[in-house]
Amino acid sequence: MGIENNLNTVLSSLAKEVTLVAVSKTKPNSDLLLAYHAGQKIFGENKVQELVQKAEDLPKDIIWHMIGHLQTNKVKFIAPFVSLIHAVDSIKLLKEINKRAEQNNRVIDCLLQVHIATESTKFGFDITNIEQAIANAKEFLNIKIVGLMGMATLTDNKQQVIQEFKSLKVLFDTVKNKDITTLSMGMSGDYQLAIEQGSTMIRVGSAIFGLRN
Ligand SMILES: *Cc1c(COP(=O)(O)O)cnc(C)c1O
Numbered sequence: 001m002g003i004e005n006n007l008n009t010v011l012s013s014l015a016k017e018v019t020l021v022a023v024s025k026t027k028p029n030s031d032l033l034l035a036y037h038a039g040q041k042i043f044g045e046n047k048v049q050e051l052v053q054k055a056e057d058l059p060k061d062i063i064w065h066m067i068g069h070l071q072t073n074k075v076k077f078i079a080p081f082v083s084l085i086h087a088v089d090s091i092k093l094l095k096e097i098n099k100r101a102e103q104n105n106r107v108i109d110c111l112l113q114v115h116i117a118t119e120s121t122k123f124g125f126d127i128t129n130i131e132q133a134i135a136n137a138k139e140f141l142n143i144k145i146v147g148l149m150g151m152a153t154l155t156d157n158k159q160q161v162i163q164e165f166k167s168l169k170v171l172f173d174t175v176k177n178k179d180i181t182t183l184s185m186g187m188s189g190d191y192q193l194a195i196e197q198g199s200t201m202i203r204v205g206s207a208i209f210g211l212r213n
Pocket of ligand 1: 068
């Protein structure tokens with residue numbers, strides 16, 4: 001009941017153009033099924049092993065997004081089925097995704113992660129390197145760059161979060177084209193701010209499934 005209500009609360013606050021990724025990391029299959037049966041079809045995980053296991057166990061029409069930092073040696077496990085990889089942060093990783101996508105006769109949609117937070121722990125390309133990365137990615141025929149992803153600093157300073165989202169939106173507007181249409185920004189604590197700043201895709205976990213341990 002709680003999960004369904006939470007899901008509907010988040011959904012009711014979204015404009016139609018904003019896509020919700022339900023972030024189900026660490027949560028049991030039974031929780032995902034509650035959201036699934038309430039109509040949610042897109043789920044995000046941040047660990048490869050957990051993503052693979054859940055994809056195996058759960059309904060086949062679930063659309064799986066890899067939202068976490070991805071190591072090159074693990075790409076092969078998700079390449080057969082993953083719908084969108086959010087946090088691509090190096091050309092080396094793009095190259096590996098391209099190779100594994102080709103082996104699976106697929107084109108895999110990817111977002112380039114942009115480093116917008118002041119924390120040094122968050123991964124991603126520097127804002128100034130994104131246009132070059134997009135240009136470089138054109139050689140990878142089994143990858144489609146469909147947008148950008150970013151995580152704001154974890155802080156109570158709303159103005160700082162707004163500024164970080166704004167900077168990502170400005171960058172997004174300069175690289176937007178017929179393929180690059182997705183701006184993935186906003187989590188449970190800041191998705192409203194992110195949407196106000198132009199997010200098209202939010203990744204929401206705890207506001208739907210409750211706090212994680
Ligand atoms: C865990 C996670 C989220 C969701 O976090 P919540 O605060 O629970 O909504 C979003 N994006 C990424 C990359 C995550 O790892």
